[in-house]
Amino acid sequence: MKQKLNNLKNEALAMITNASSNEELEQLRIQFLGKNGKLNEFFRTQPIEEKKDLGSLFNEIKDNLSNALNDKMINDGNKSNNFDLSLPGTPIPIGHLHPTTLVINEMNDIFKSLGFAVADGPELETEEFNYNRLNLPLNHPARDLQDTLYIEEPEYLLRTHTSSVEARILATQKPPYRYVIPGKVYRNEKANPSNNMMFYQYQGLAIGEGINLSHLKFTLNYFISQFYGKNRQSRFRCKYYPEVEPGVGVDIDCPFCHLKGCVVCKYRGFIEILGAGMVHPNMLKKVGLDPNKISGFAWGMGLDRIVMDRTGISDIRSLYNGDITYQL
Amino acid sequence: MLIPLSWLSEYVILPKKTKDLTDRLTSVGHMLDKIKKVGSDTVIDLELRGNRSDMFSVYGTARDVAAAFKQPLKSLELSPLPSKDPNHSLIQVEPSVKDILHRYTALSLSVKVADSPDWLKQKLSYFDIPSINNVVDITNLVTLELGQTLHAFDIAKIKNRKLILRTAKKGELFHTVQQGLDVLLNPQDFVAADSEIPQCLSLIGGLHSKVTEETQEILLESAVYDPTNCRQSARRLKIFTYGGNLHEKLLDPNQVEVALQRAVFLLQKYADAKITSSLSDYFPKPNLPLKIPFDFNLTEKIGGIQIPENQQISYLESLGFVIQKNIVTVPTFRTDITQSADLVEEILRLHGYDQIPQNPLPGLSQPISNFSETTFINKLNSFLINLDLDEVITLPLISEENIENKDMAIYPQNPPDPTKNILRPSLIPSLLEYAKRQLNQQTPRVAIFELGHVFSISNKNYLEQLNLGIVIAGNNLPQNWQTPIHKLSIYDLKGLIDKLCKTFKINNPPLVQEVLPNIFAWEINLNSLINQNINPVPDYQLISIYPPIIEDFNINLTTDYKTLEENIKKISSLINQIDLIDKYDNKLTLRITFHDLSRQLSKEDISPIREQINNLH
Numbered sequence: 005m006k007q008k009l010n011n012l013k014n015e016a017l018a019m020i021t022n023a024s025s026n027e028e029l030e031q032l033r034i035q036f037l038g039k040n041g042k043l044n045e046f047f048r049t050q051p052i053e054e055k056k057d058l059g060s061l062f063n064e065i066k067d068n069l070s071n072a073l074n075d076k077m078i079n080d081g082n083k084s085n086n087f088d089l090s091l092p093g094t095p096i097p098i099g100h101l102h103p104t105t106l107v108i109n110e111m112n113d114i115f116k117s118l119g120f121a122v123a124d125g126p127e128l129e130t131e132e133f134n135y136n137r138l139n140l141p142l143n144h145p146a147r148d149l150q151d152t153l154y155i156e157e158p159e160y161l162l163r164t165h166t167s168s169v170e171a172r173i174l175a176t177q178k179p180p181y182r183y184v185i186p187g188k189v190y191r192n193e194k195a196n197p198s199n200n201m202m203f204y205q206y207q208g209l210a211i212g213e214g215i216n217l218s219h220l221k222f223t224l225n226y227f228i229s230q231f232y233g234k235n236r237q238s239r240f241r242c243k244y245y246p247e248v249e250p251g252v253g254v255d256i257d258c259p260f261c262h263l264k265g266c267v268v269c270k271y272r273g274f275i276e277i278l279g280a281g282m283v284h285p286n287m288l289k290k291v292g293l294d295p296n297k298i299s300g301f302a303w304g305m306g307l308d309r310i311v312m313d314r315t316g317i318s319d320i321r322s323l324y325n326g327d328i329t330y331q332l
Numbered sequence: 333m334l335i336p337l338s339w340l341s342e343y344v345i346l347p348k349k350t351k352d353l354t355d356r357l358t359s360v361g362h363m364l365d366k367i368k369k370v371g372s373d374t375v376i377d378l379e380l381r382g383n384r385s386d387m388f389s390v391y392g393t394a395r396d397v398a399a400a401f402k403q404p405l406k407s408l409e410l411s412p413l414p415s416k417d418p419n420h421s422l423i424q425v426e427p428s429v430k431d432i433l434h435r436y437t438a439l440s441l442s443v444k445v446a447d448s449p450d451w452l453k454q455k456l457s458y459f460d461i462p463s464i465n466n467v468v469d470i471t472n473l474v475t476l477e478l479g480q481t482l483h484a485f486d487i488a489k490i491k492n493r494k495l496i497l498r499t500a501k502k503g504e505l506f507h508t509v510q511q512g513l514d515v516l517l518n519p520q521d522f523v524a525a526d527s528e529i530p531q532c533l534s535l536i537g538g539l540h541s542k543v544t545e546e547t548q549e550i551l552l553e554s555a556v557y558d559p560t561n562c563r564q565s566a567r568r569l570k571i572f573t574y575g576g577n578l579h580e581k582l583l584d585p586n587q588v589e590v591a592l593q594r595a596v597f598l599l600q601k602y603a604d605a606k607i608t609s610s611l612s613d614y615f616p617k618p619n620l621p622l623k624i625p626f627d628f629n630l631t632e633k634i635g636g637i638q639i640p641e642n643q644q645i646s647y648l649e650s651l652g653f654v655i656q657k658n659i660v661t662v663p664t665f666r667t668d669i670t671q672s673a674d675l676v677e678e679i680l681r682l683h684g685y686d687q688i689p690q691n692p693l694p695g696l697s698q699p700i701s702n703f704s705e706t707t708f709i710n711k712l713n714s715f716l717i718n719l720d721l722d723e724v725i726t727l728p729l730i731s732e733e734n735i736e737n738k739d740m741a742i743y744p745q746n747p748p749d750p751t752k753n754i755l756r757p758s759l760i761p762s763l764l765e766y767a768k769r770q771l772n773q774q775t776p777r778v779a780i781f782e783l784g785h786v787f788s789i790s791n792k793n794y795l796e797q798l799n800l801g802i803v804i805a806g807n808n809l810p811q812n813w814q815t816p817i818h819k820l821s822i823y824d825l826k827g828l829i830d831k832l833c834k835t836f837k838i839n840n841p842p843l844v845q846e847v848l849p850n851i852f853a854w855e856i857n858l859n860s861l862i863n864q865n866i867n868p869v870p871d872y873q874l875i876s877i878y879p880p881i882i883e884d885f886n887i888n889l890t891t892d893y894k895t896l897e898e899n900i901k902k903i904s905s906l907i908n909q910i911d912l913i914d915k916y917d918n919k920l921t922l923r924i925t926f927h928d929l930s931r932q933l934s935k936e937d938i939s940p941i942r943e944q945i946n947n948l949h
Contacts, residue, residue, distance in 0.1 A: 094814040097777060099717035102725050109710075118693060121700040127728070127785050128742075128755070128796045143560040145382060145580060154745040155755075160794065162728075162744070162755075181700050182693070190728075194748050201748045202727050210693060217680070218636025222690035240688070242361035242681035244381035250634065250677035252685065253363070272364065282634055285673050295673075299634065324725050326769035 005054055006061060012042060013065045020072045033073050037066065100330040103315045104204055104323065107307060108186040111206055114230045115184045118223060120208065123183040125169035127190070131158050137171035137291075138247045139284045146246050151192040153201065162190035166207035167247055170302055173209060174283075174291045179298055180212030186307070197319040204307035211283065211293075211300030217250065220280060220301040224254055228277075232256060237263070239274050248281025248302060278305035333380050335393050336458045338373045343394035343406045350374055353397070360400050360681045362387065375458055383668040385581035389479030392665070399650035399682060408477075410593035411600055413611050414439060420612030422551060426498035432522055432561040433614070435585040436497055437592060438553040440487055440609040441599060443467055445547050449602065459574070467543045467550060470598045480583065480591035481575040483532055485551040489541040491526040495551065497614070498523055506530045507539040508571070521565045522557060534562050535569075535576030549608060552595060554588045582667040585619060622662040622669065626655075630672055635680045637688050647682040648675065705798060708862045709783055712800065715835060715868055719828050721781045721802060726762035728787070730754060734761035740788040755787035759801030760853050767803045767851055777806045777820070783858075798858045802828065805851040825852040835868045836861065880908060880927035881938055885945055889918045899948060900924070904941045906933065 016036045023029045036042050047055065047062055101109075112122055125133075140146055142158070153162040166187045173183060185207040193199045210219070221240060228238050236256050243253030255276050258269035265271040280303035285295035308320050315328075322328055337346060337353075347353050354364040354376060361384075366377040378393070386392040391408065398405035422438045445465050452473060453463040461472050471482040487493055500506075500517030507514050517523065517530070524532040531538045534557045543550060562579040566572055599605035628641045645655050652663035653675075662669045669675065680688070701707075713723065729752040732738055741754040756762060759782050767778045781802045788795050804825050809817045825844045833841045838861070847853045889896060893912070901907055906926045914921035924945070926938055 092812065095810050095812050097720040097779065097809065099719060099721045099779070100723065101713060101717060102723040104725060105713065105723060119696045119700070122702040122706040124703050124705055126796050128787055128794050145559070145563065153747070155742055155794070157745055180697060182696070183700070188728075192746050192748055200727075201729070212694070214633075214694065216632075216634055216636035217685075218689050218691040219693045221636075221688055222692050225690055239359075240685040241359045241363070242677065242685060243363075244361065244383055246383075249673040250680055270366070272358075282673070285671060324727055326724070326726075326766035329770065329773075329775060330722050 005050065005058060009046065009058060009061055009065060012036075012046060013068065016042075016069050017072055020069070020076055023076060026077055029073055029077055036069055037073075043069075102323075103328075104307060104311050107311050107314065108204075108206070111227070111231065112184060112186070114227055115182075115208065118182070118226065120182040120184045120210070123169055123173060123185050124187060125163075125166075125172050125185070127163055127188055128155065129161060129163040129168045131161065133171040133175075134161060134163050134165075134168045137175070137287060138167050139286045140246050144246065153190045153192045163187075164191055165189050165304065166205045167302075167304060170207060170209050170247075171287070174211070174287060174293075179293070179300070180210075182208075182210040184208045195321050197321070200308075200320045200324070202324065203320065204311075205304055206307050207302065207304045209283070209300065209302045211298060213298060215299045215301060217252070217282065217301070220252065220282070220303070223301075224278070224280060224303060228254075228256060243279060243281075245279050245281060247284055247287065248279075249284050251281040252279070254278050254280060254303075278303050280304070333378050333388055333393070334375055334459055335378060335390060336370070336373055336375045336455070339390050339455060339458070340394055340397065343391055343408075344398045344401075345403050346397070347401065350376070356400050357397070359684060359686070360396065362393070362396065370458060373458075381668075383582070385578070385583050385667055386479060386665040388578055388581065389477060391477050392479050395652065399647070402650065408590075408594055409597050410590065411597040413589065413592055413596065414607050415610055416613050417610035420614060422494060422609060422612035423553075423614060424494055424496045425614050426496065428499040429497050429522060430616075432499075432558040433497060434556040434558065434617070435588050436524075436553065436555040436614040437588050438495065438551055438612045439592070439596075439607060440493070440549060440551050441596070441605040441607050442549045443547065443599060444604040445543060445545050446603070452602070461574075465543065465545065466603045467547070467599065470595055470602065471552075474591050474595045474598070475575060475578070478587060478591050478594060479578060480554060480556075480587040481578055482552060482554045482591055482595050483537050484543050485531060485537075485541040485553075486543050486547040487549045487551040488547070490531060490551060491528055493551070494526065495524045495531065495553070496526065498525065500530065504530060506533065508533075509537040509539050509542050511539070513571075515569045515571070518568070520561065521569070522561065524553070533565070533569075533571075534579055535566055535571050536573050552592065552599075554591045554595075556583045556585045556588060559583075584665045584667055585615065586664045619664060621664050624660045624662065624669075624672060624675060625658055626660045626672055626675055627658065631676050631679050634673065634676045635688060636691060637680075637683070639679065639683055643683075644679045647679045650682070651678060653678075704863050704865075708858070708866075709798075711866070711868055712783060712836075712858075715832065716781050716783075716802075719831065721779050721804075721828070724763070724766055724780045724782050725784070726759070726766060726782060727752070728756050728785070730756045730761050734758075740790055742787050742789050742794065757786050757788045758855060759784060759786060759799050760803070760847065760855055763801050763803040763853065764847060764851065767805050768848075771805060771851075775806065776810045777808065779804045779820075786857075798862065799855055800858055801853065801855040803847075803851065803853045804828075819850065820852070822846055822852050825854060829854055835870070836866050876927065876929045878928065878930075878932045880925045881933050882923060882925050883938070883942070884913070885922045885924060885942075887920050887922055887945075887948065889920050896920075896948075900945060903944045906937065906941065 019032055023032060135147060152164055155161055166185045166189060169185045187205060188202055189205050190202050193201050225238055228236055239255040241253050243251045245251045253276060255274035257263050258273055258275050260266050260268045263273040265273045269275050283300045283302050288295045288298060358364050361381055363379045364376060365379045368375050380387050395405055423436060445467055448463050448466045448469040452469050456463055456469060456472060459476060463469050467484050471484050475481050499519050500521040500523045502518050504517045505514060506517055522534045523530040531541045557579050559580050559582060562576060566576050628644050631644055632638050648655055648660060654661040660675060729747055731752055732741060732754045735741060735757060741757060743754055747753050763780060763782055766780060770778045783800050785796050786799045804820050806820055807817045808820055811817055822844055829844055842856055844852055844854045897910055900910060906928055907924060908927040909925040911923045912920060913923045926933055
């Protein structure tokens with residue numbers, strides 16, 4: 005009897021497998037599992053003693069056939085619905101940060117791992133913090149080079165560099181500390197594809213005991229490897245800035261010609277990326293710090309060229325005037 | 333600074349490969365800018381440091397090259413000058429130049445003016461300086477060679493053979509040596525004149541007394557002026573000469589003597605010159621060499637590299653410094669050296685910055701956190717991106733026509749674009765311009781924000797604050813086949829603002845506005861929020877095991893919506909949420925959610941509430 009039941013099951017399974025439409029499956033369901041279906045009919049004809057024996061097998065087979073029918077229906081269901089998935093999906097808007105903000109965030113992250121926090125300061129600045137405290141007294145020729153945008157000459161101006169925040173930090177915070185300072189700076193420049201009255205700089209400052217040029221080198225090389233890539237070559241050379249002594253100019257190998265020299269790097273093989281150095285003793289003395297005990301380094305770089313390189317935008321004005329759209 | 337290598341090699345032996353020379357020069361602080369071939373000679377162009385006035389000369393460069401390559405520096409052939417005349421009879425110094433003239437030295441010589449030899453013409457040609465005659469050319473040559481200007485006058489054209497050194501009179505006319513270039517002077521300009529007319533300025537010579545073939549005797553002078561005064565004169569008169577440029581730097585007055593000695597030597601050799609006077613030297617404050625007590629341990633302290641003391645001394649000596657015990661005497665031509673840190677730089681640059689090792693910064697003894705404005709801006713940025721807004725950055729100068737209350741506007745003194753003449757007191761005008769630009773380009777949806785500083789003045793105090801501005805316009809989605817689109821309305825912006833204010837716990841925010849047809853804007857000042865350390869995290873709740881009962885109601889709006897909502901909520905605490913799902917004129921359909929987290933509500937609980945709601949109007 006058990007054998008006959010199993011035969012019935014196998015017959016049903018074979019027919020289910022060969023079924024080619026949902027209607028057929030529905031017919032098979034009625035045929036085998038319905039009230040007057042083959043399974044129930046078979047069970048009815050058995051003597052009572054046999055029914056007890058076959059009970060659990062009967063239920064098991066009922067479940068098997070039911071599952072088989074369901075599975076077959078679901079699988080076939082997919083094929084019969086026919087979506088053309090090459091049609092475009094519903095568009096959704098998403099928001100984007102400005103490319104300059106993205107570069108700043110990336111740099112902040114890199115320096116965060118070295119213990120640098122982010123600082124900021126006013127854009128409308130005084131002569132005191134923008135010049136005097138940076139070893140740039142009145143009549144220093146470097147002041148003329150900067151083409152200041154004055155609110156009230158000479159006392160109030162729009163800051164010409166983020167170094168003004170460096171001067172403020174020196175004046176208000178007790179060492180040791182490390183800060184990076186991303187920010188807008190302003191110059192009295194007529195706008196053209198490579199110059200604008202407003203652009204971004206990224207400054208850094210580390211003040212404490214026993215800080216020297218070897219720490220500066222490590223910090224900046226670490227930044228270069230993280231931001232530009234591990235295979236880039238850097239060059240540290242002597243360079244003059246009023247706010248530092250010794251002063252350092254940092255270059256990286258030209259990505260186009262790999263040190264051979266080309267138009268992009270003016271045949272130098274290297275591209276300047278930033279200026280740096282040890283904070284000038286005059287600046288430390290000015291805020292009451294003893295240069296024999298406390299020292300520090302600082303660096304500064306322009307951000308816009310980096311942003312333009314990354315976005316493929318060649319006109320700096322486009323970054324701030326509505327020309328860019330975010331296509332994503 | 334252009335340096336012809338053939339000329340440079342007259343003073344110091346150069347490395348065989350030019351690249352070795354330029355690489356080392358770049359490393360020690362004089363970066364190679366350009367390099368070009370002129371005939372068989374190579375001319376390098378160095379980007380020079382602004383504070384090394386001694387490098388703006390071929391000989392000065394040779395000095396640094398000699399130190400950088402540990403080579404001897406050839407001395408120049410010089411002639412002795414005559415003794416100083418205590419009455420300095422060739423010059424008369426007026427008190428008005430006391431602050432703008434540091435040194436003025438002159439003597440007279442008889443000369444035979446002739447065409448210059450070819451080698452002299454060649455040297456000047458590298459610098460595009462035309463050859464005039466042997467006397468003028470020699471003064472130009474020495475200027476290029478030593479970085480100190482000299483000028484020769486035809487002394488016959490100077491009344492009484494005496495130069496009066498004074499400031500100009502207002503409107504005084506001066507004929508410069510450049511034909512046709514005449515300028516009007518003012519009382520800030522230095523002038524070397526005779527009793528009748530101005531003969532020479534600090535930046536350029538005069539027409540009347542220039543040396544010609546007829547000149548038989550010259551007055552030769554060299555001087556050092558106040559750099560700021562020279563810069564001001566150059567800018568105002570718009571005369572930019574090589575010599576004038578030199579004078580804007582901090583020059584060493586002692587080089588005046590060297591320049592004259594060199595010029596006299598060359599004039600004697602090539603112009604048959606004979607000294608015809610004693611030396612008139614106005615030098616009221618001679619500068620003594622600076623002596624710096626130097627701790628040789630400082631090099632390691634600042635540079636992070638150990639260099640033996642005798643090596644440090646050797647570097648300094650090769651640059652012309654004299655070291656005795658621990659006192660370093662600075663040569664006077666190094667006007668850029670003022671203190672120990674400068675000496676450390678000299679030692680390190682010759683040693684090579686590439687030799688400095690790399691060490692990670694020592695551990696922090698106190699944790700440092702971001703400034704609060706930065707922290708706040710980052711939180712807000714992330715949130716605004718989630719509202720599908722794009723960040724924009726605009727310029728701070730806008731046209732004053734954009735604002736009504738001009739009393740509180742700040743007018744910069746020299747805006748680069750005169751039509752954008754005030755610092756923005758609001759972000760909206762530039763955001764609006766940005767939006768219009770995008771809409772003109774058929775961008776279907778404009779949804780932008782800016783987090784930036786705004787500026788105003790009140791009671792003579794400048795105020796700089798952080799604002800957030802948002803502008804939306806266009807359609808909510810691009811046209812597509814799946815979903816109907818609608819034109820963005822003021823309520824779309826209000827929806828964003830409602831979410832923002834709820835998340836950042838902003839009470840009583842400003843209202844949204846339609847600033848132009850179909851362009852909506854909102855702005856808020858954030859300064860009171862920056863320090864509040866708000867954490868934009870929503871309240872989390874578990875799903876209740878007791879489902880709510882949700883019913884729709886039709887209600888006529890007779891008050892404003894807020895009042896209606898409050899009145900409904902007052903009816904029962906079981907009213908959990910009210911959503912406006914349809915509106916036609918004053919007829920509202922409200923979907924009201926009734927919920928009790930502790931028990932299953934039944935129709936009996938809701939009936940009395942329903943009746944009260946329906947009785948409201």
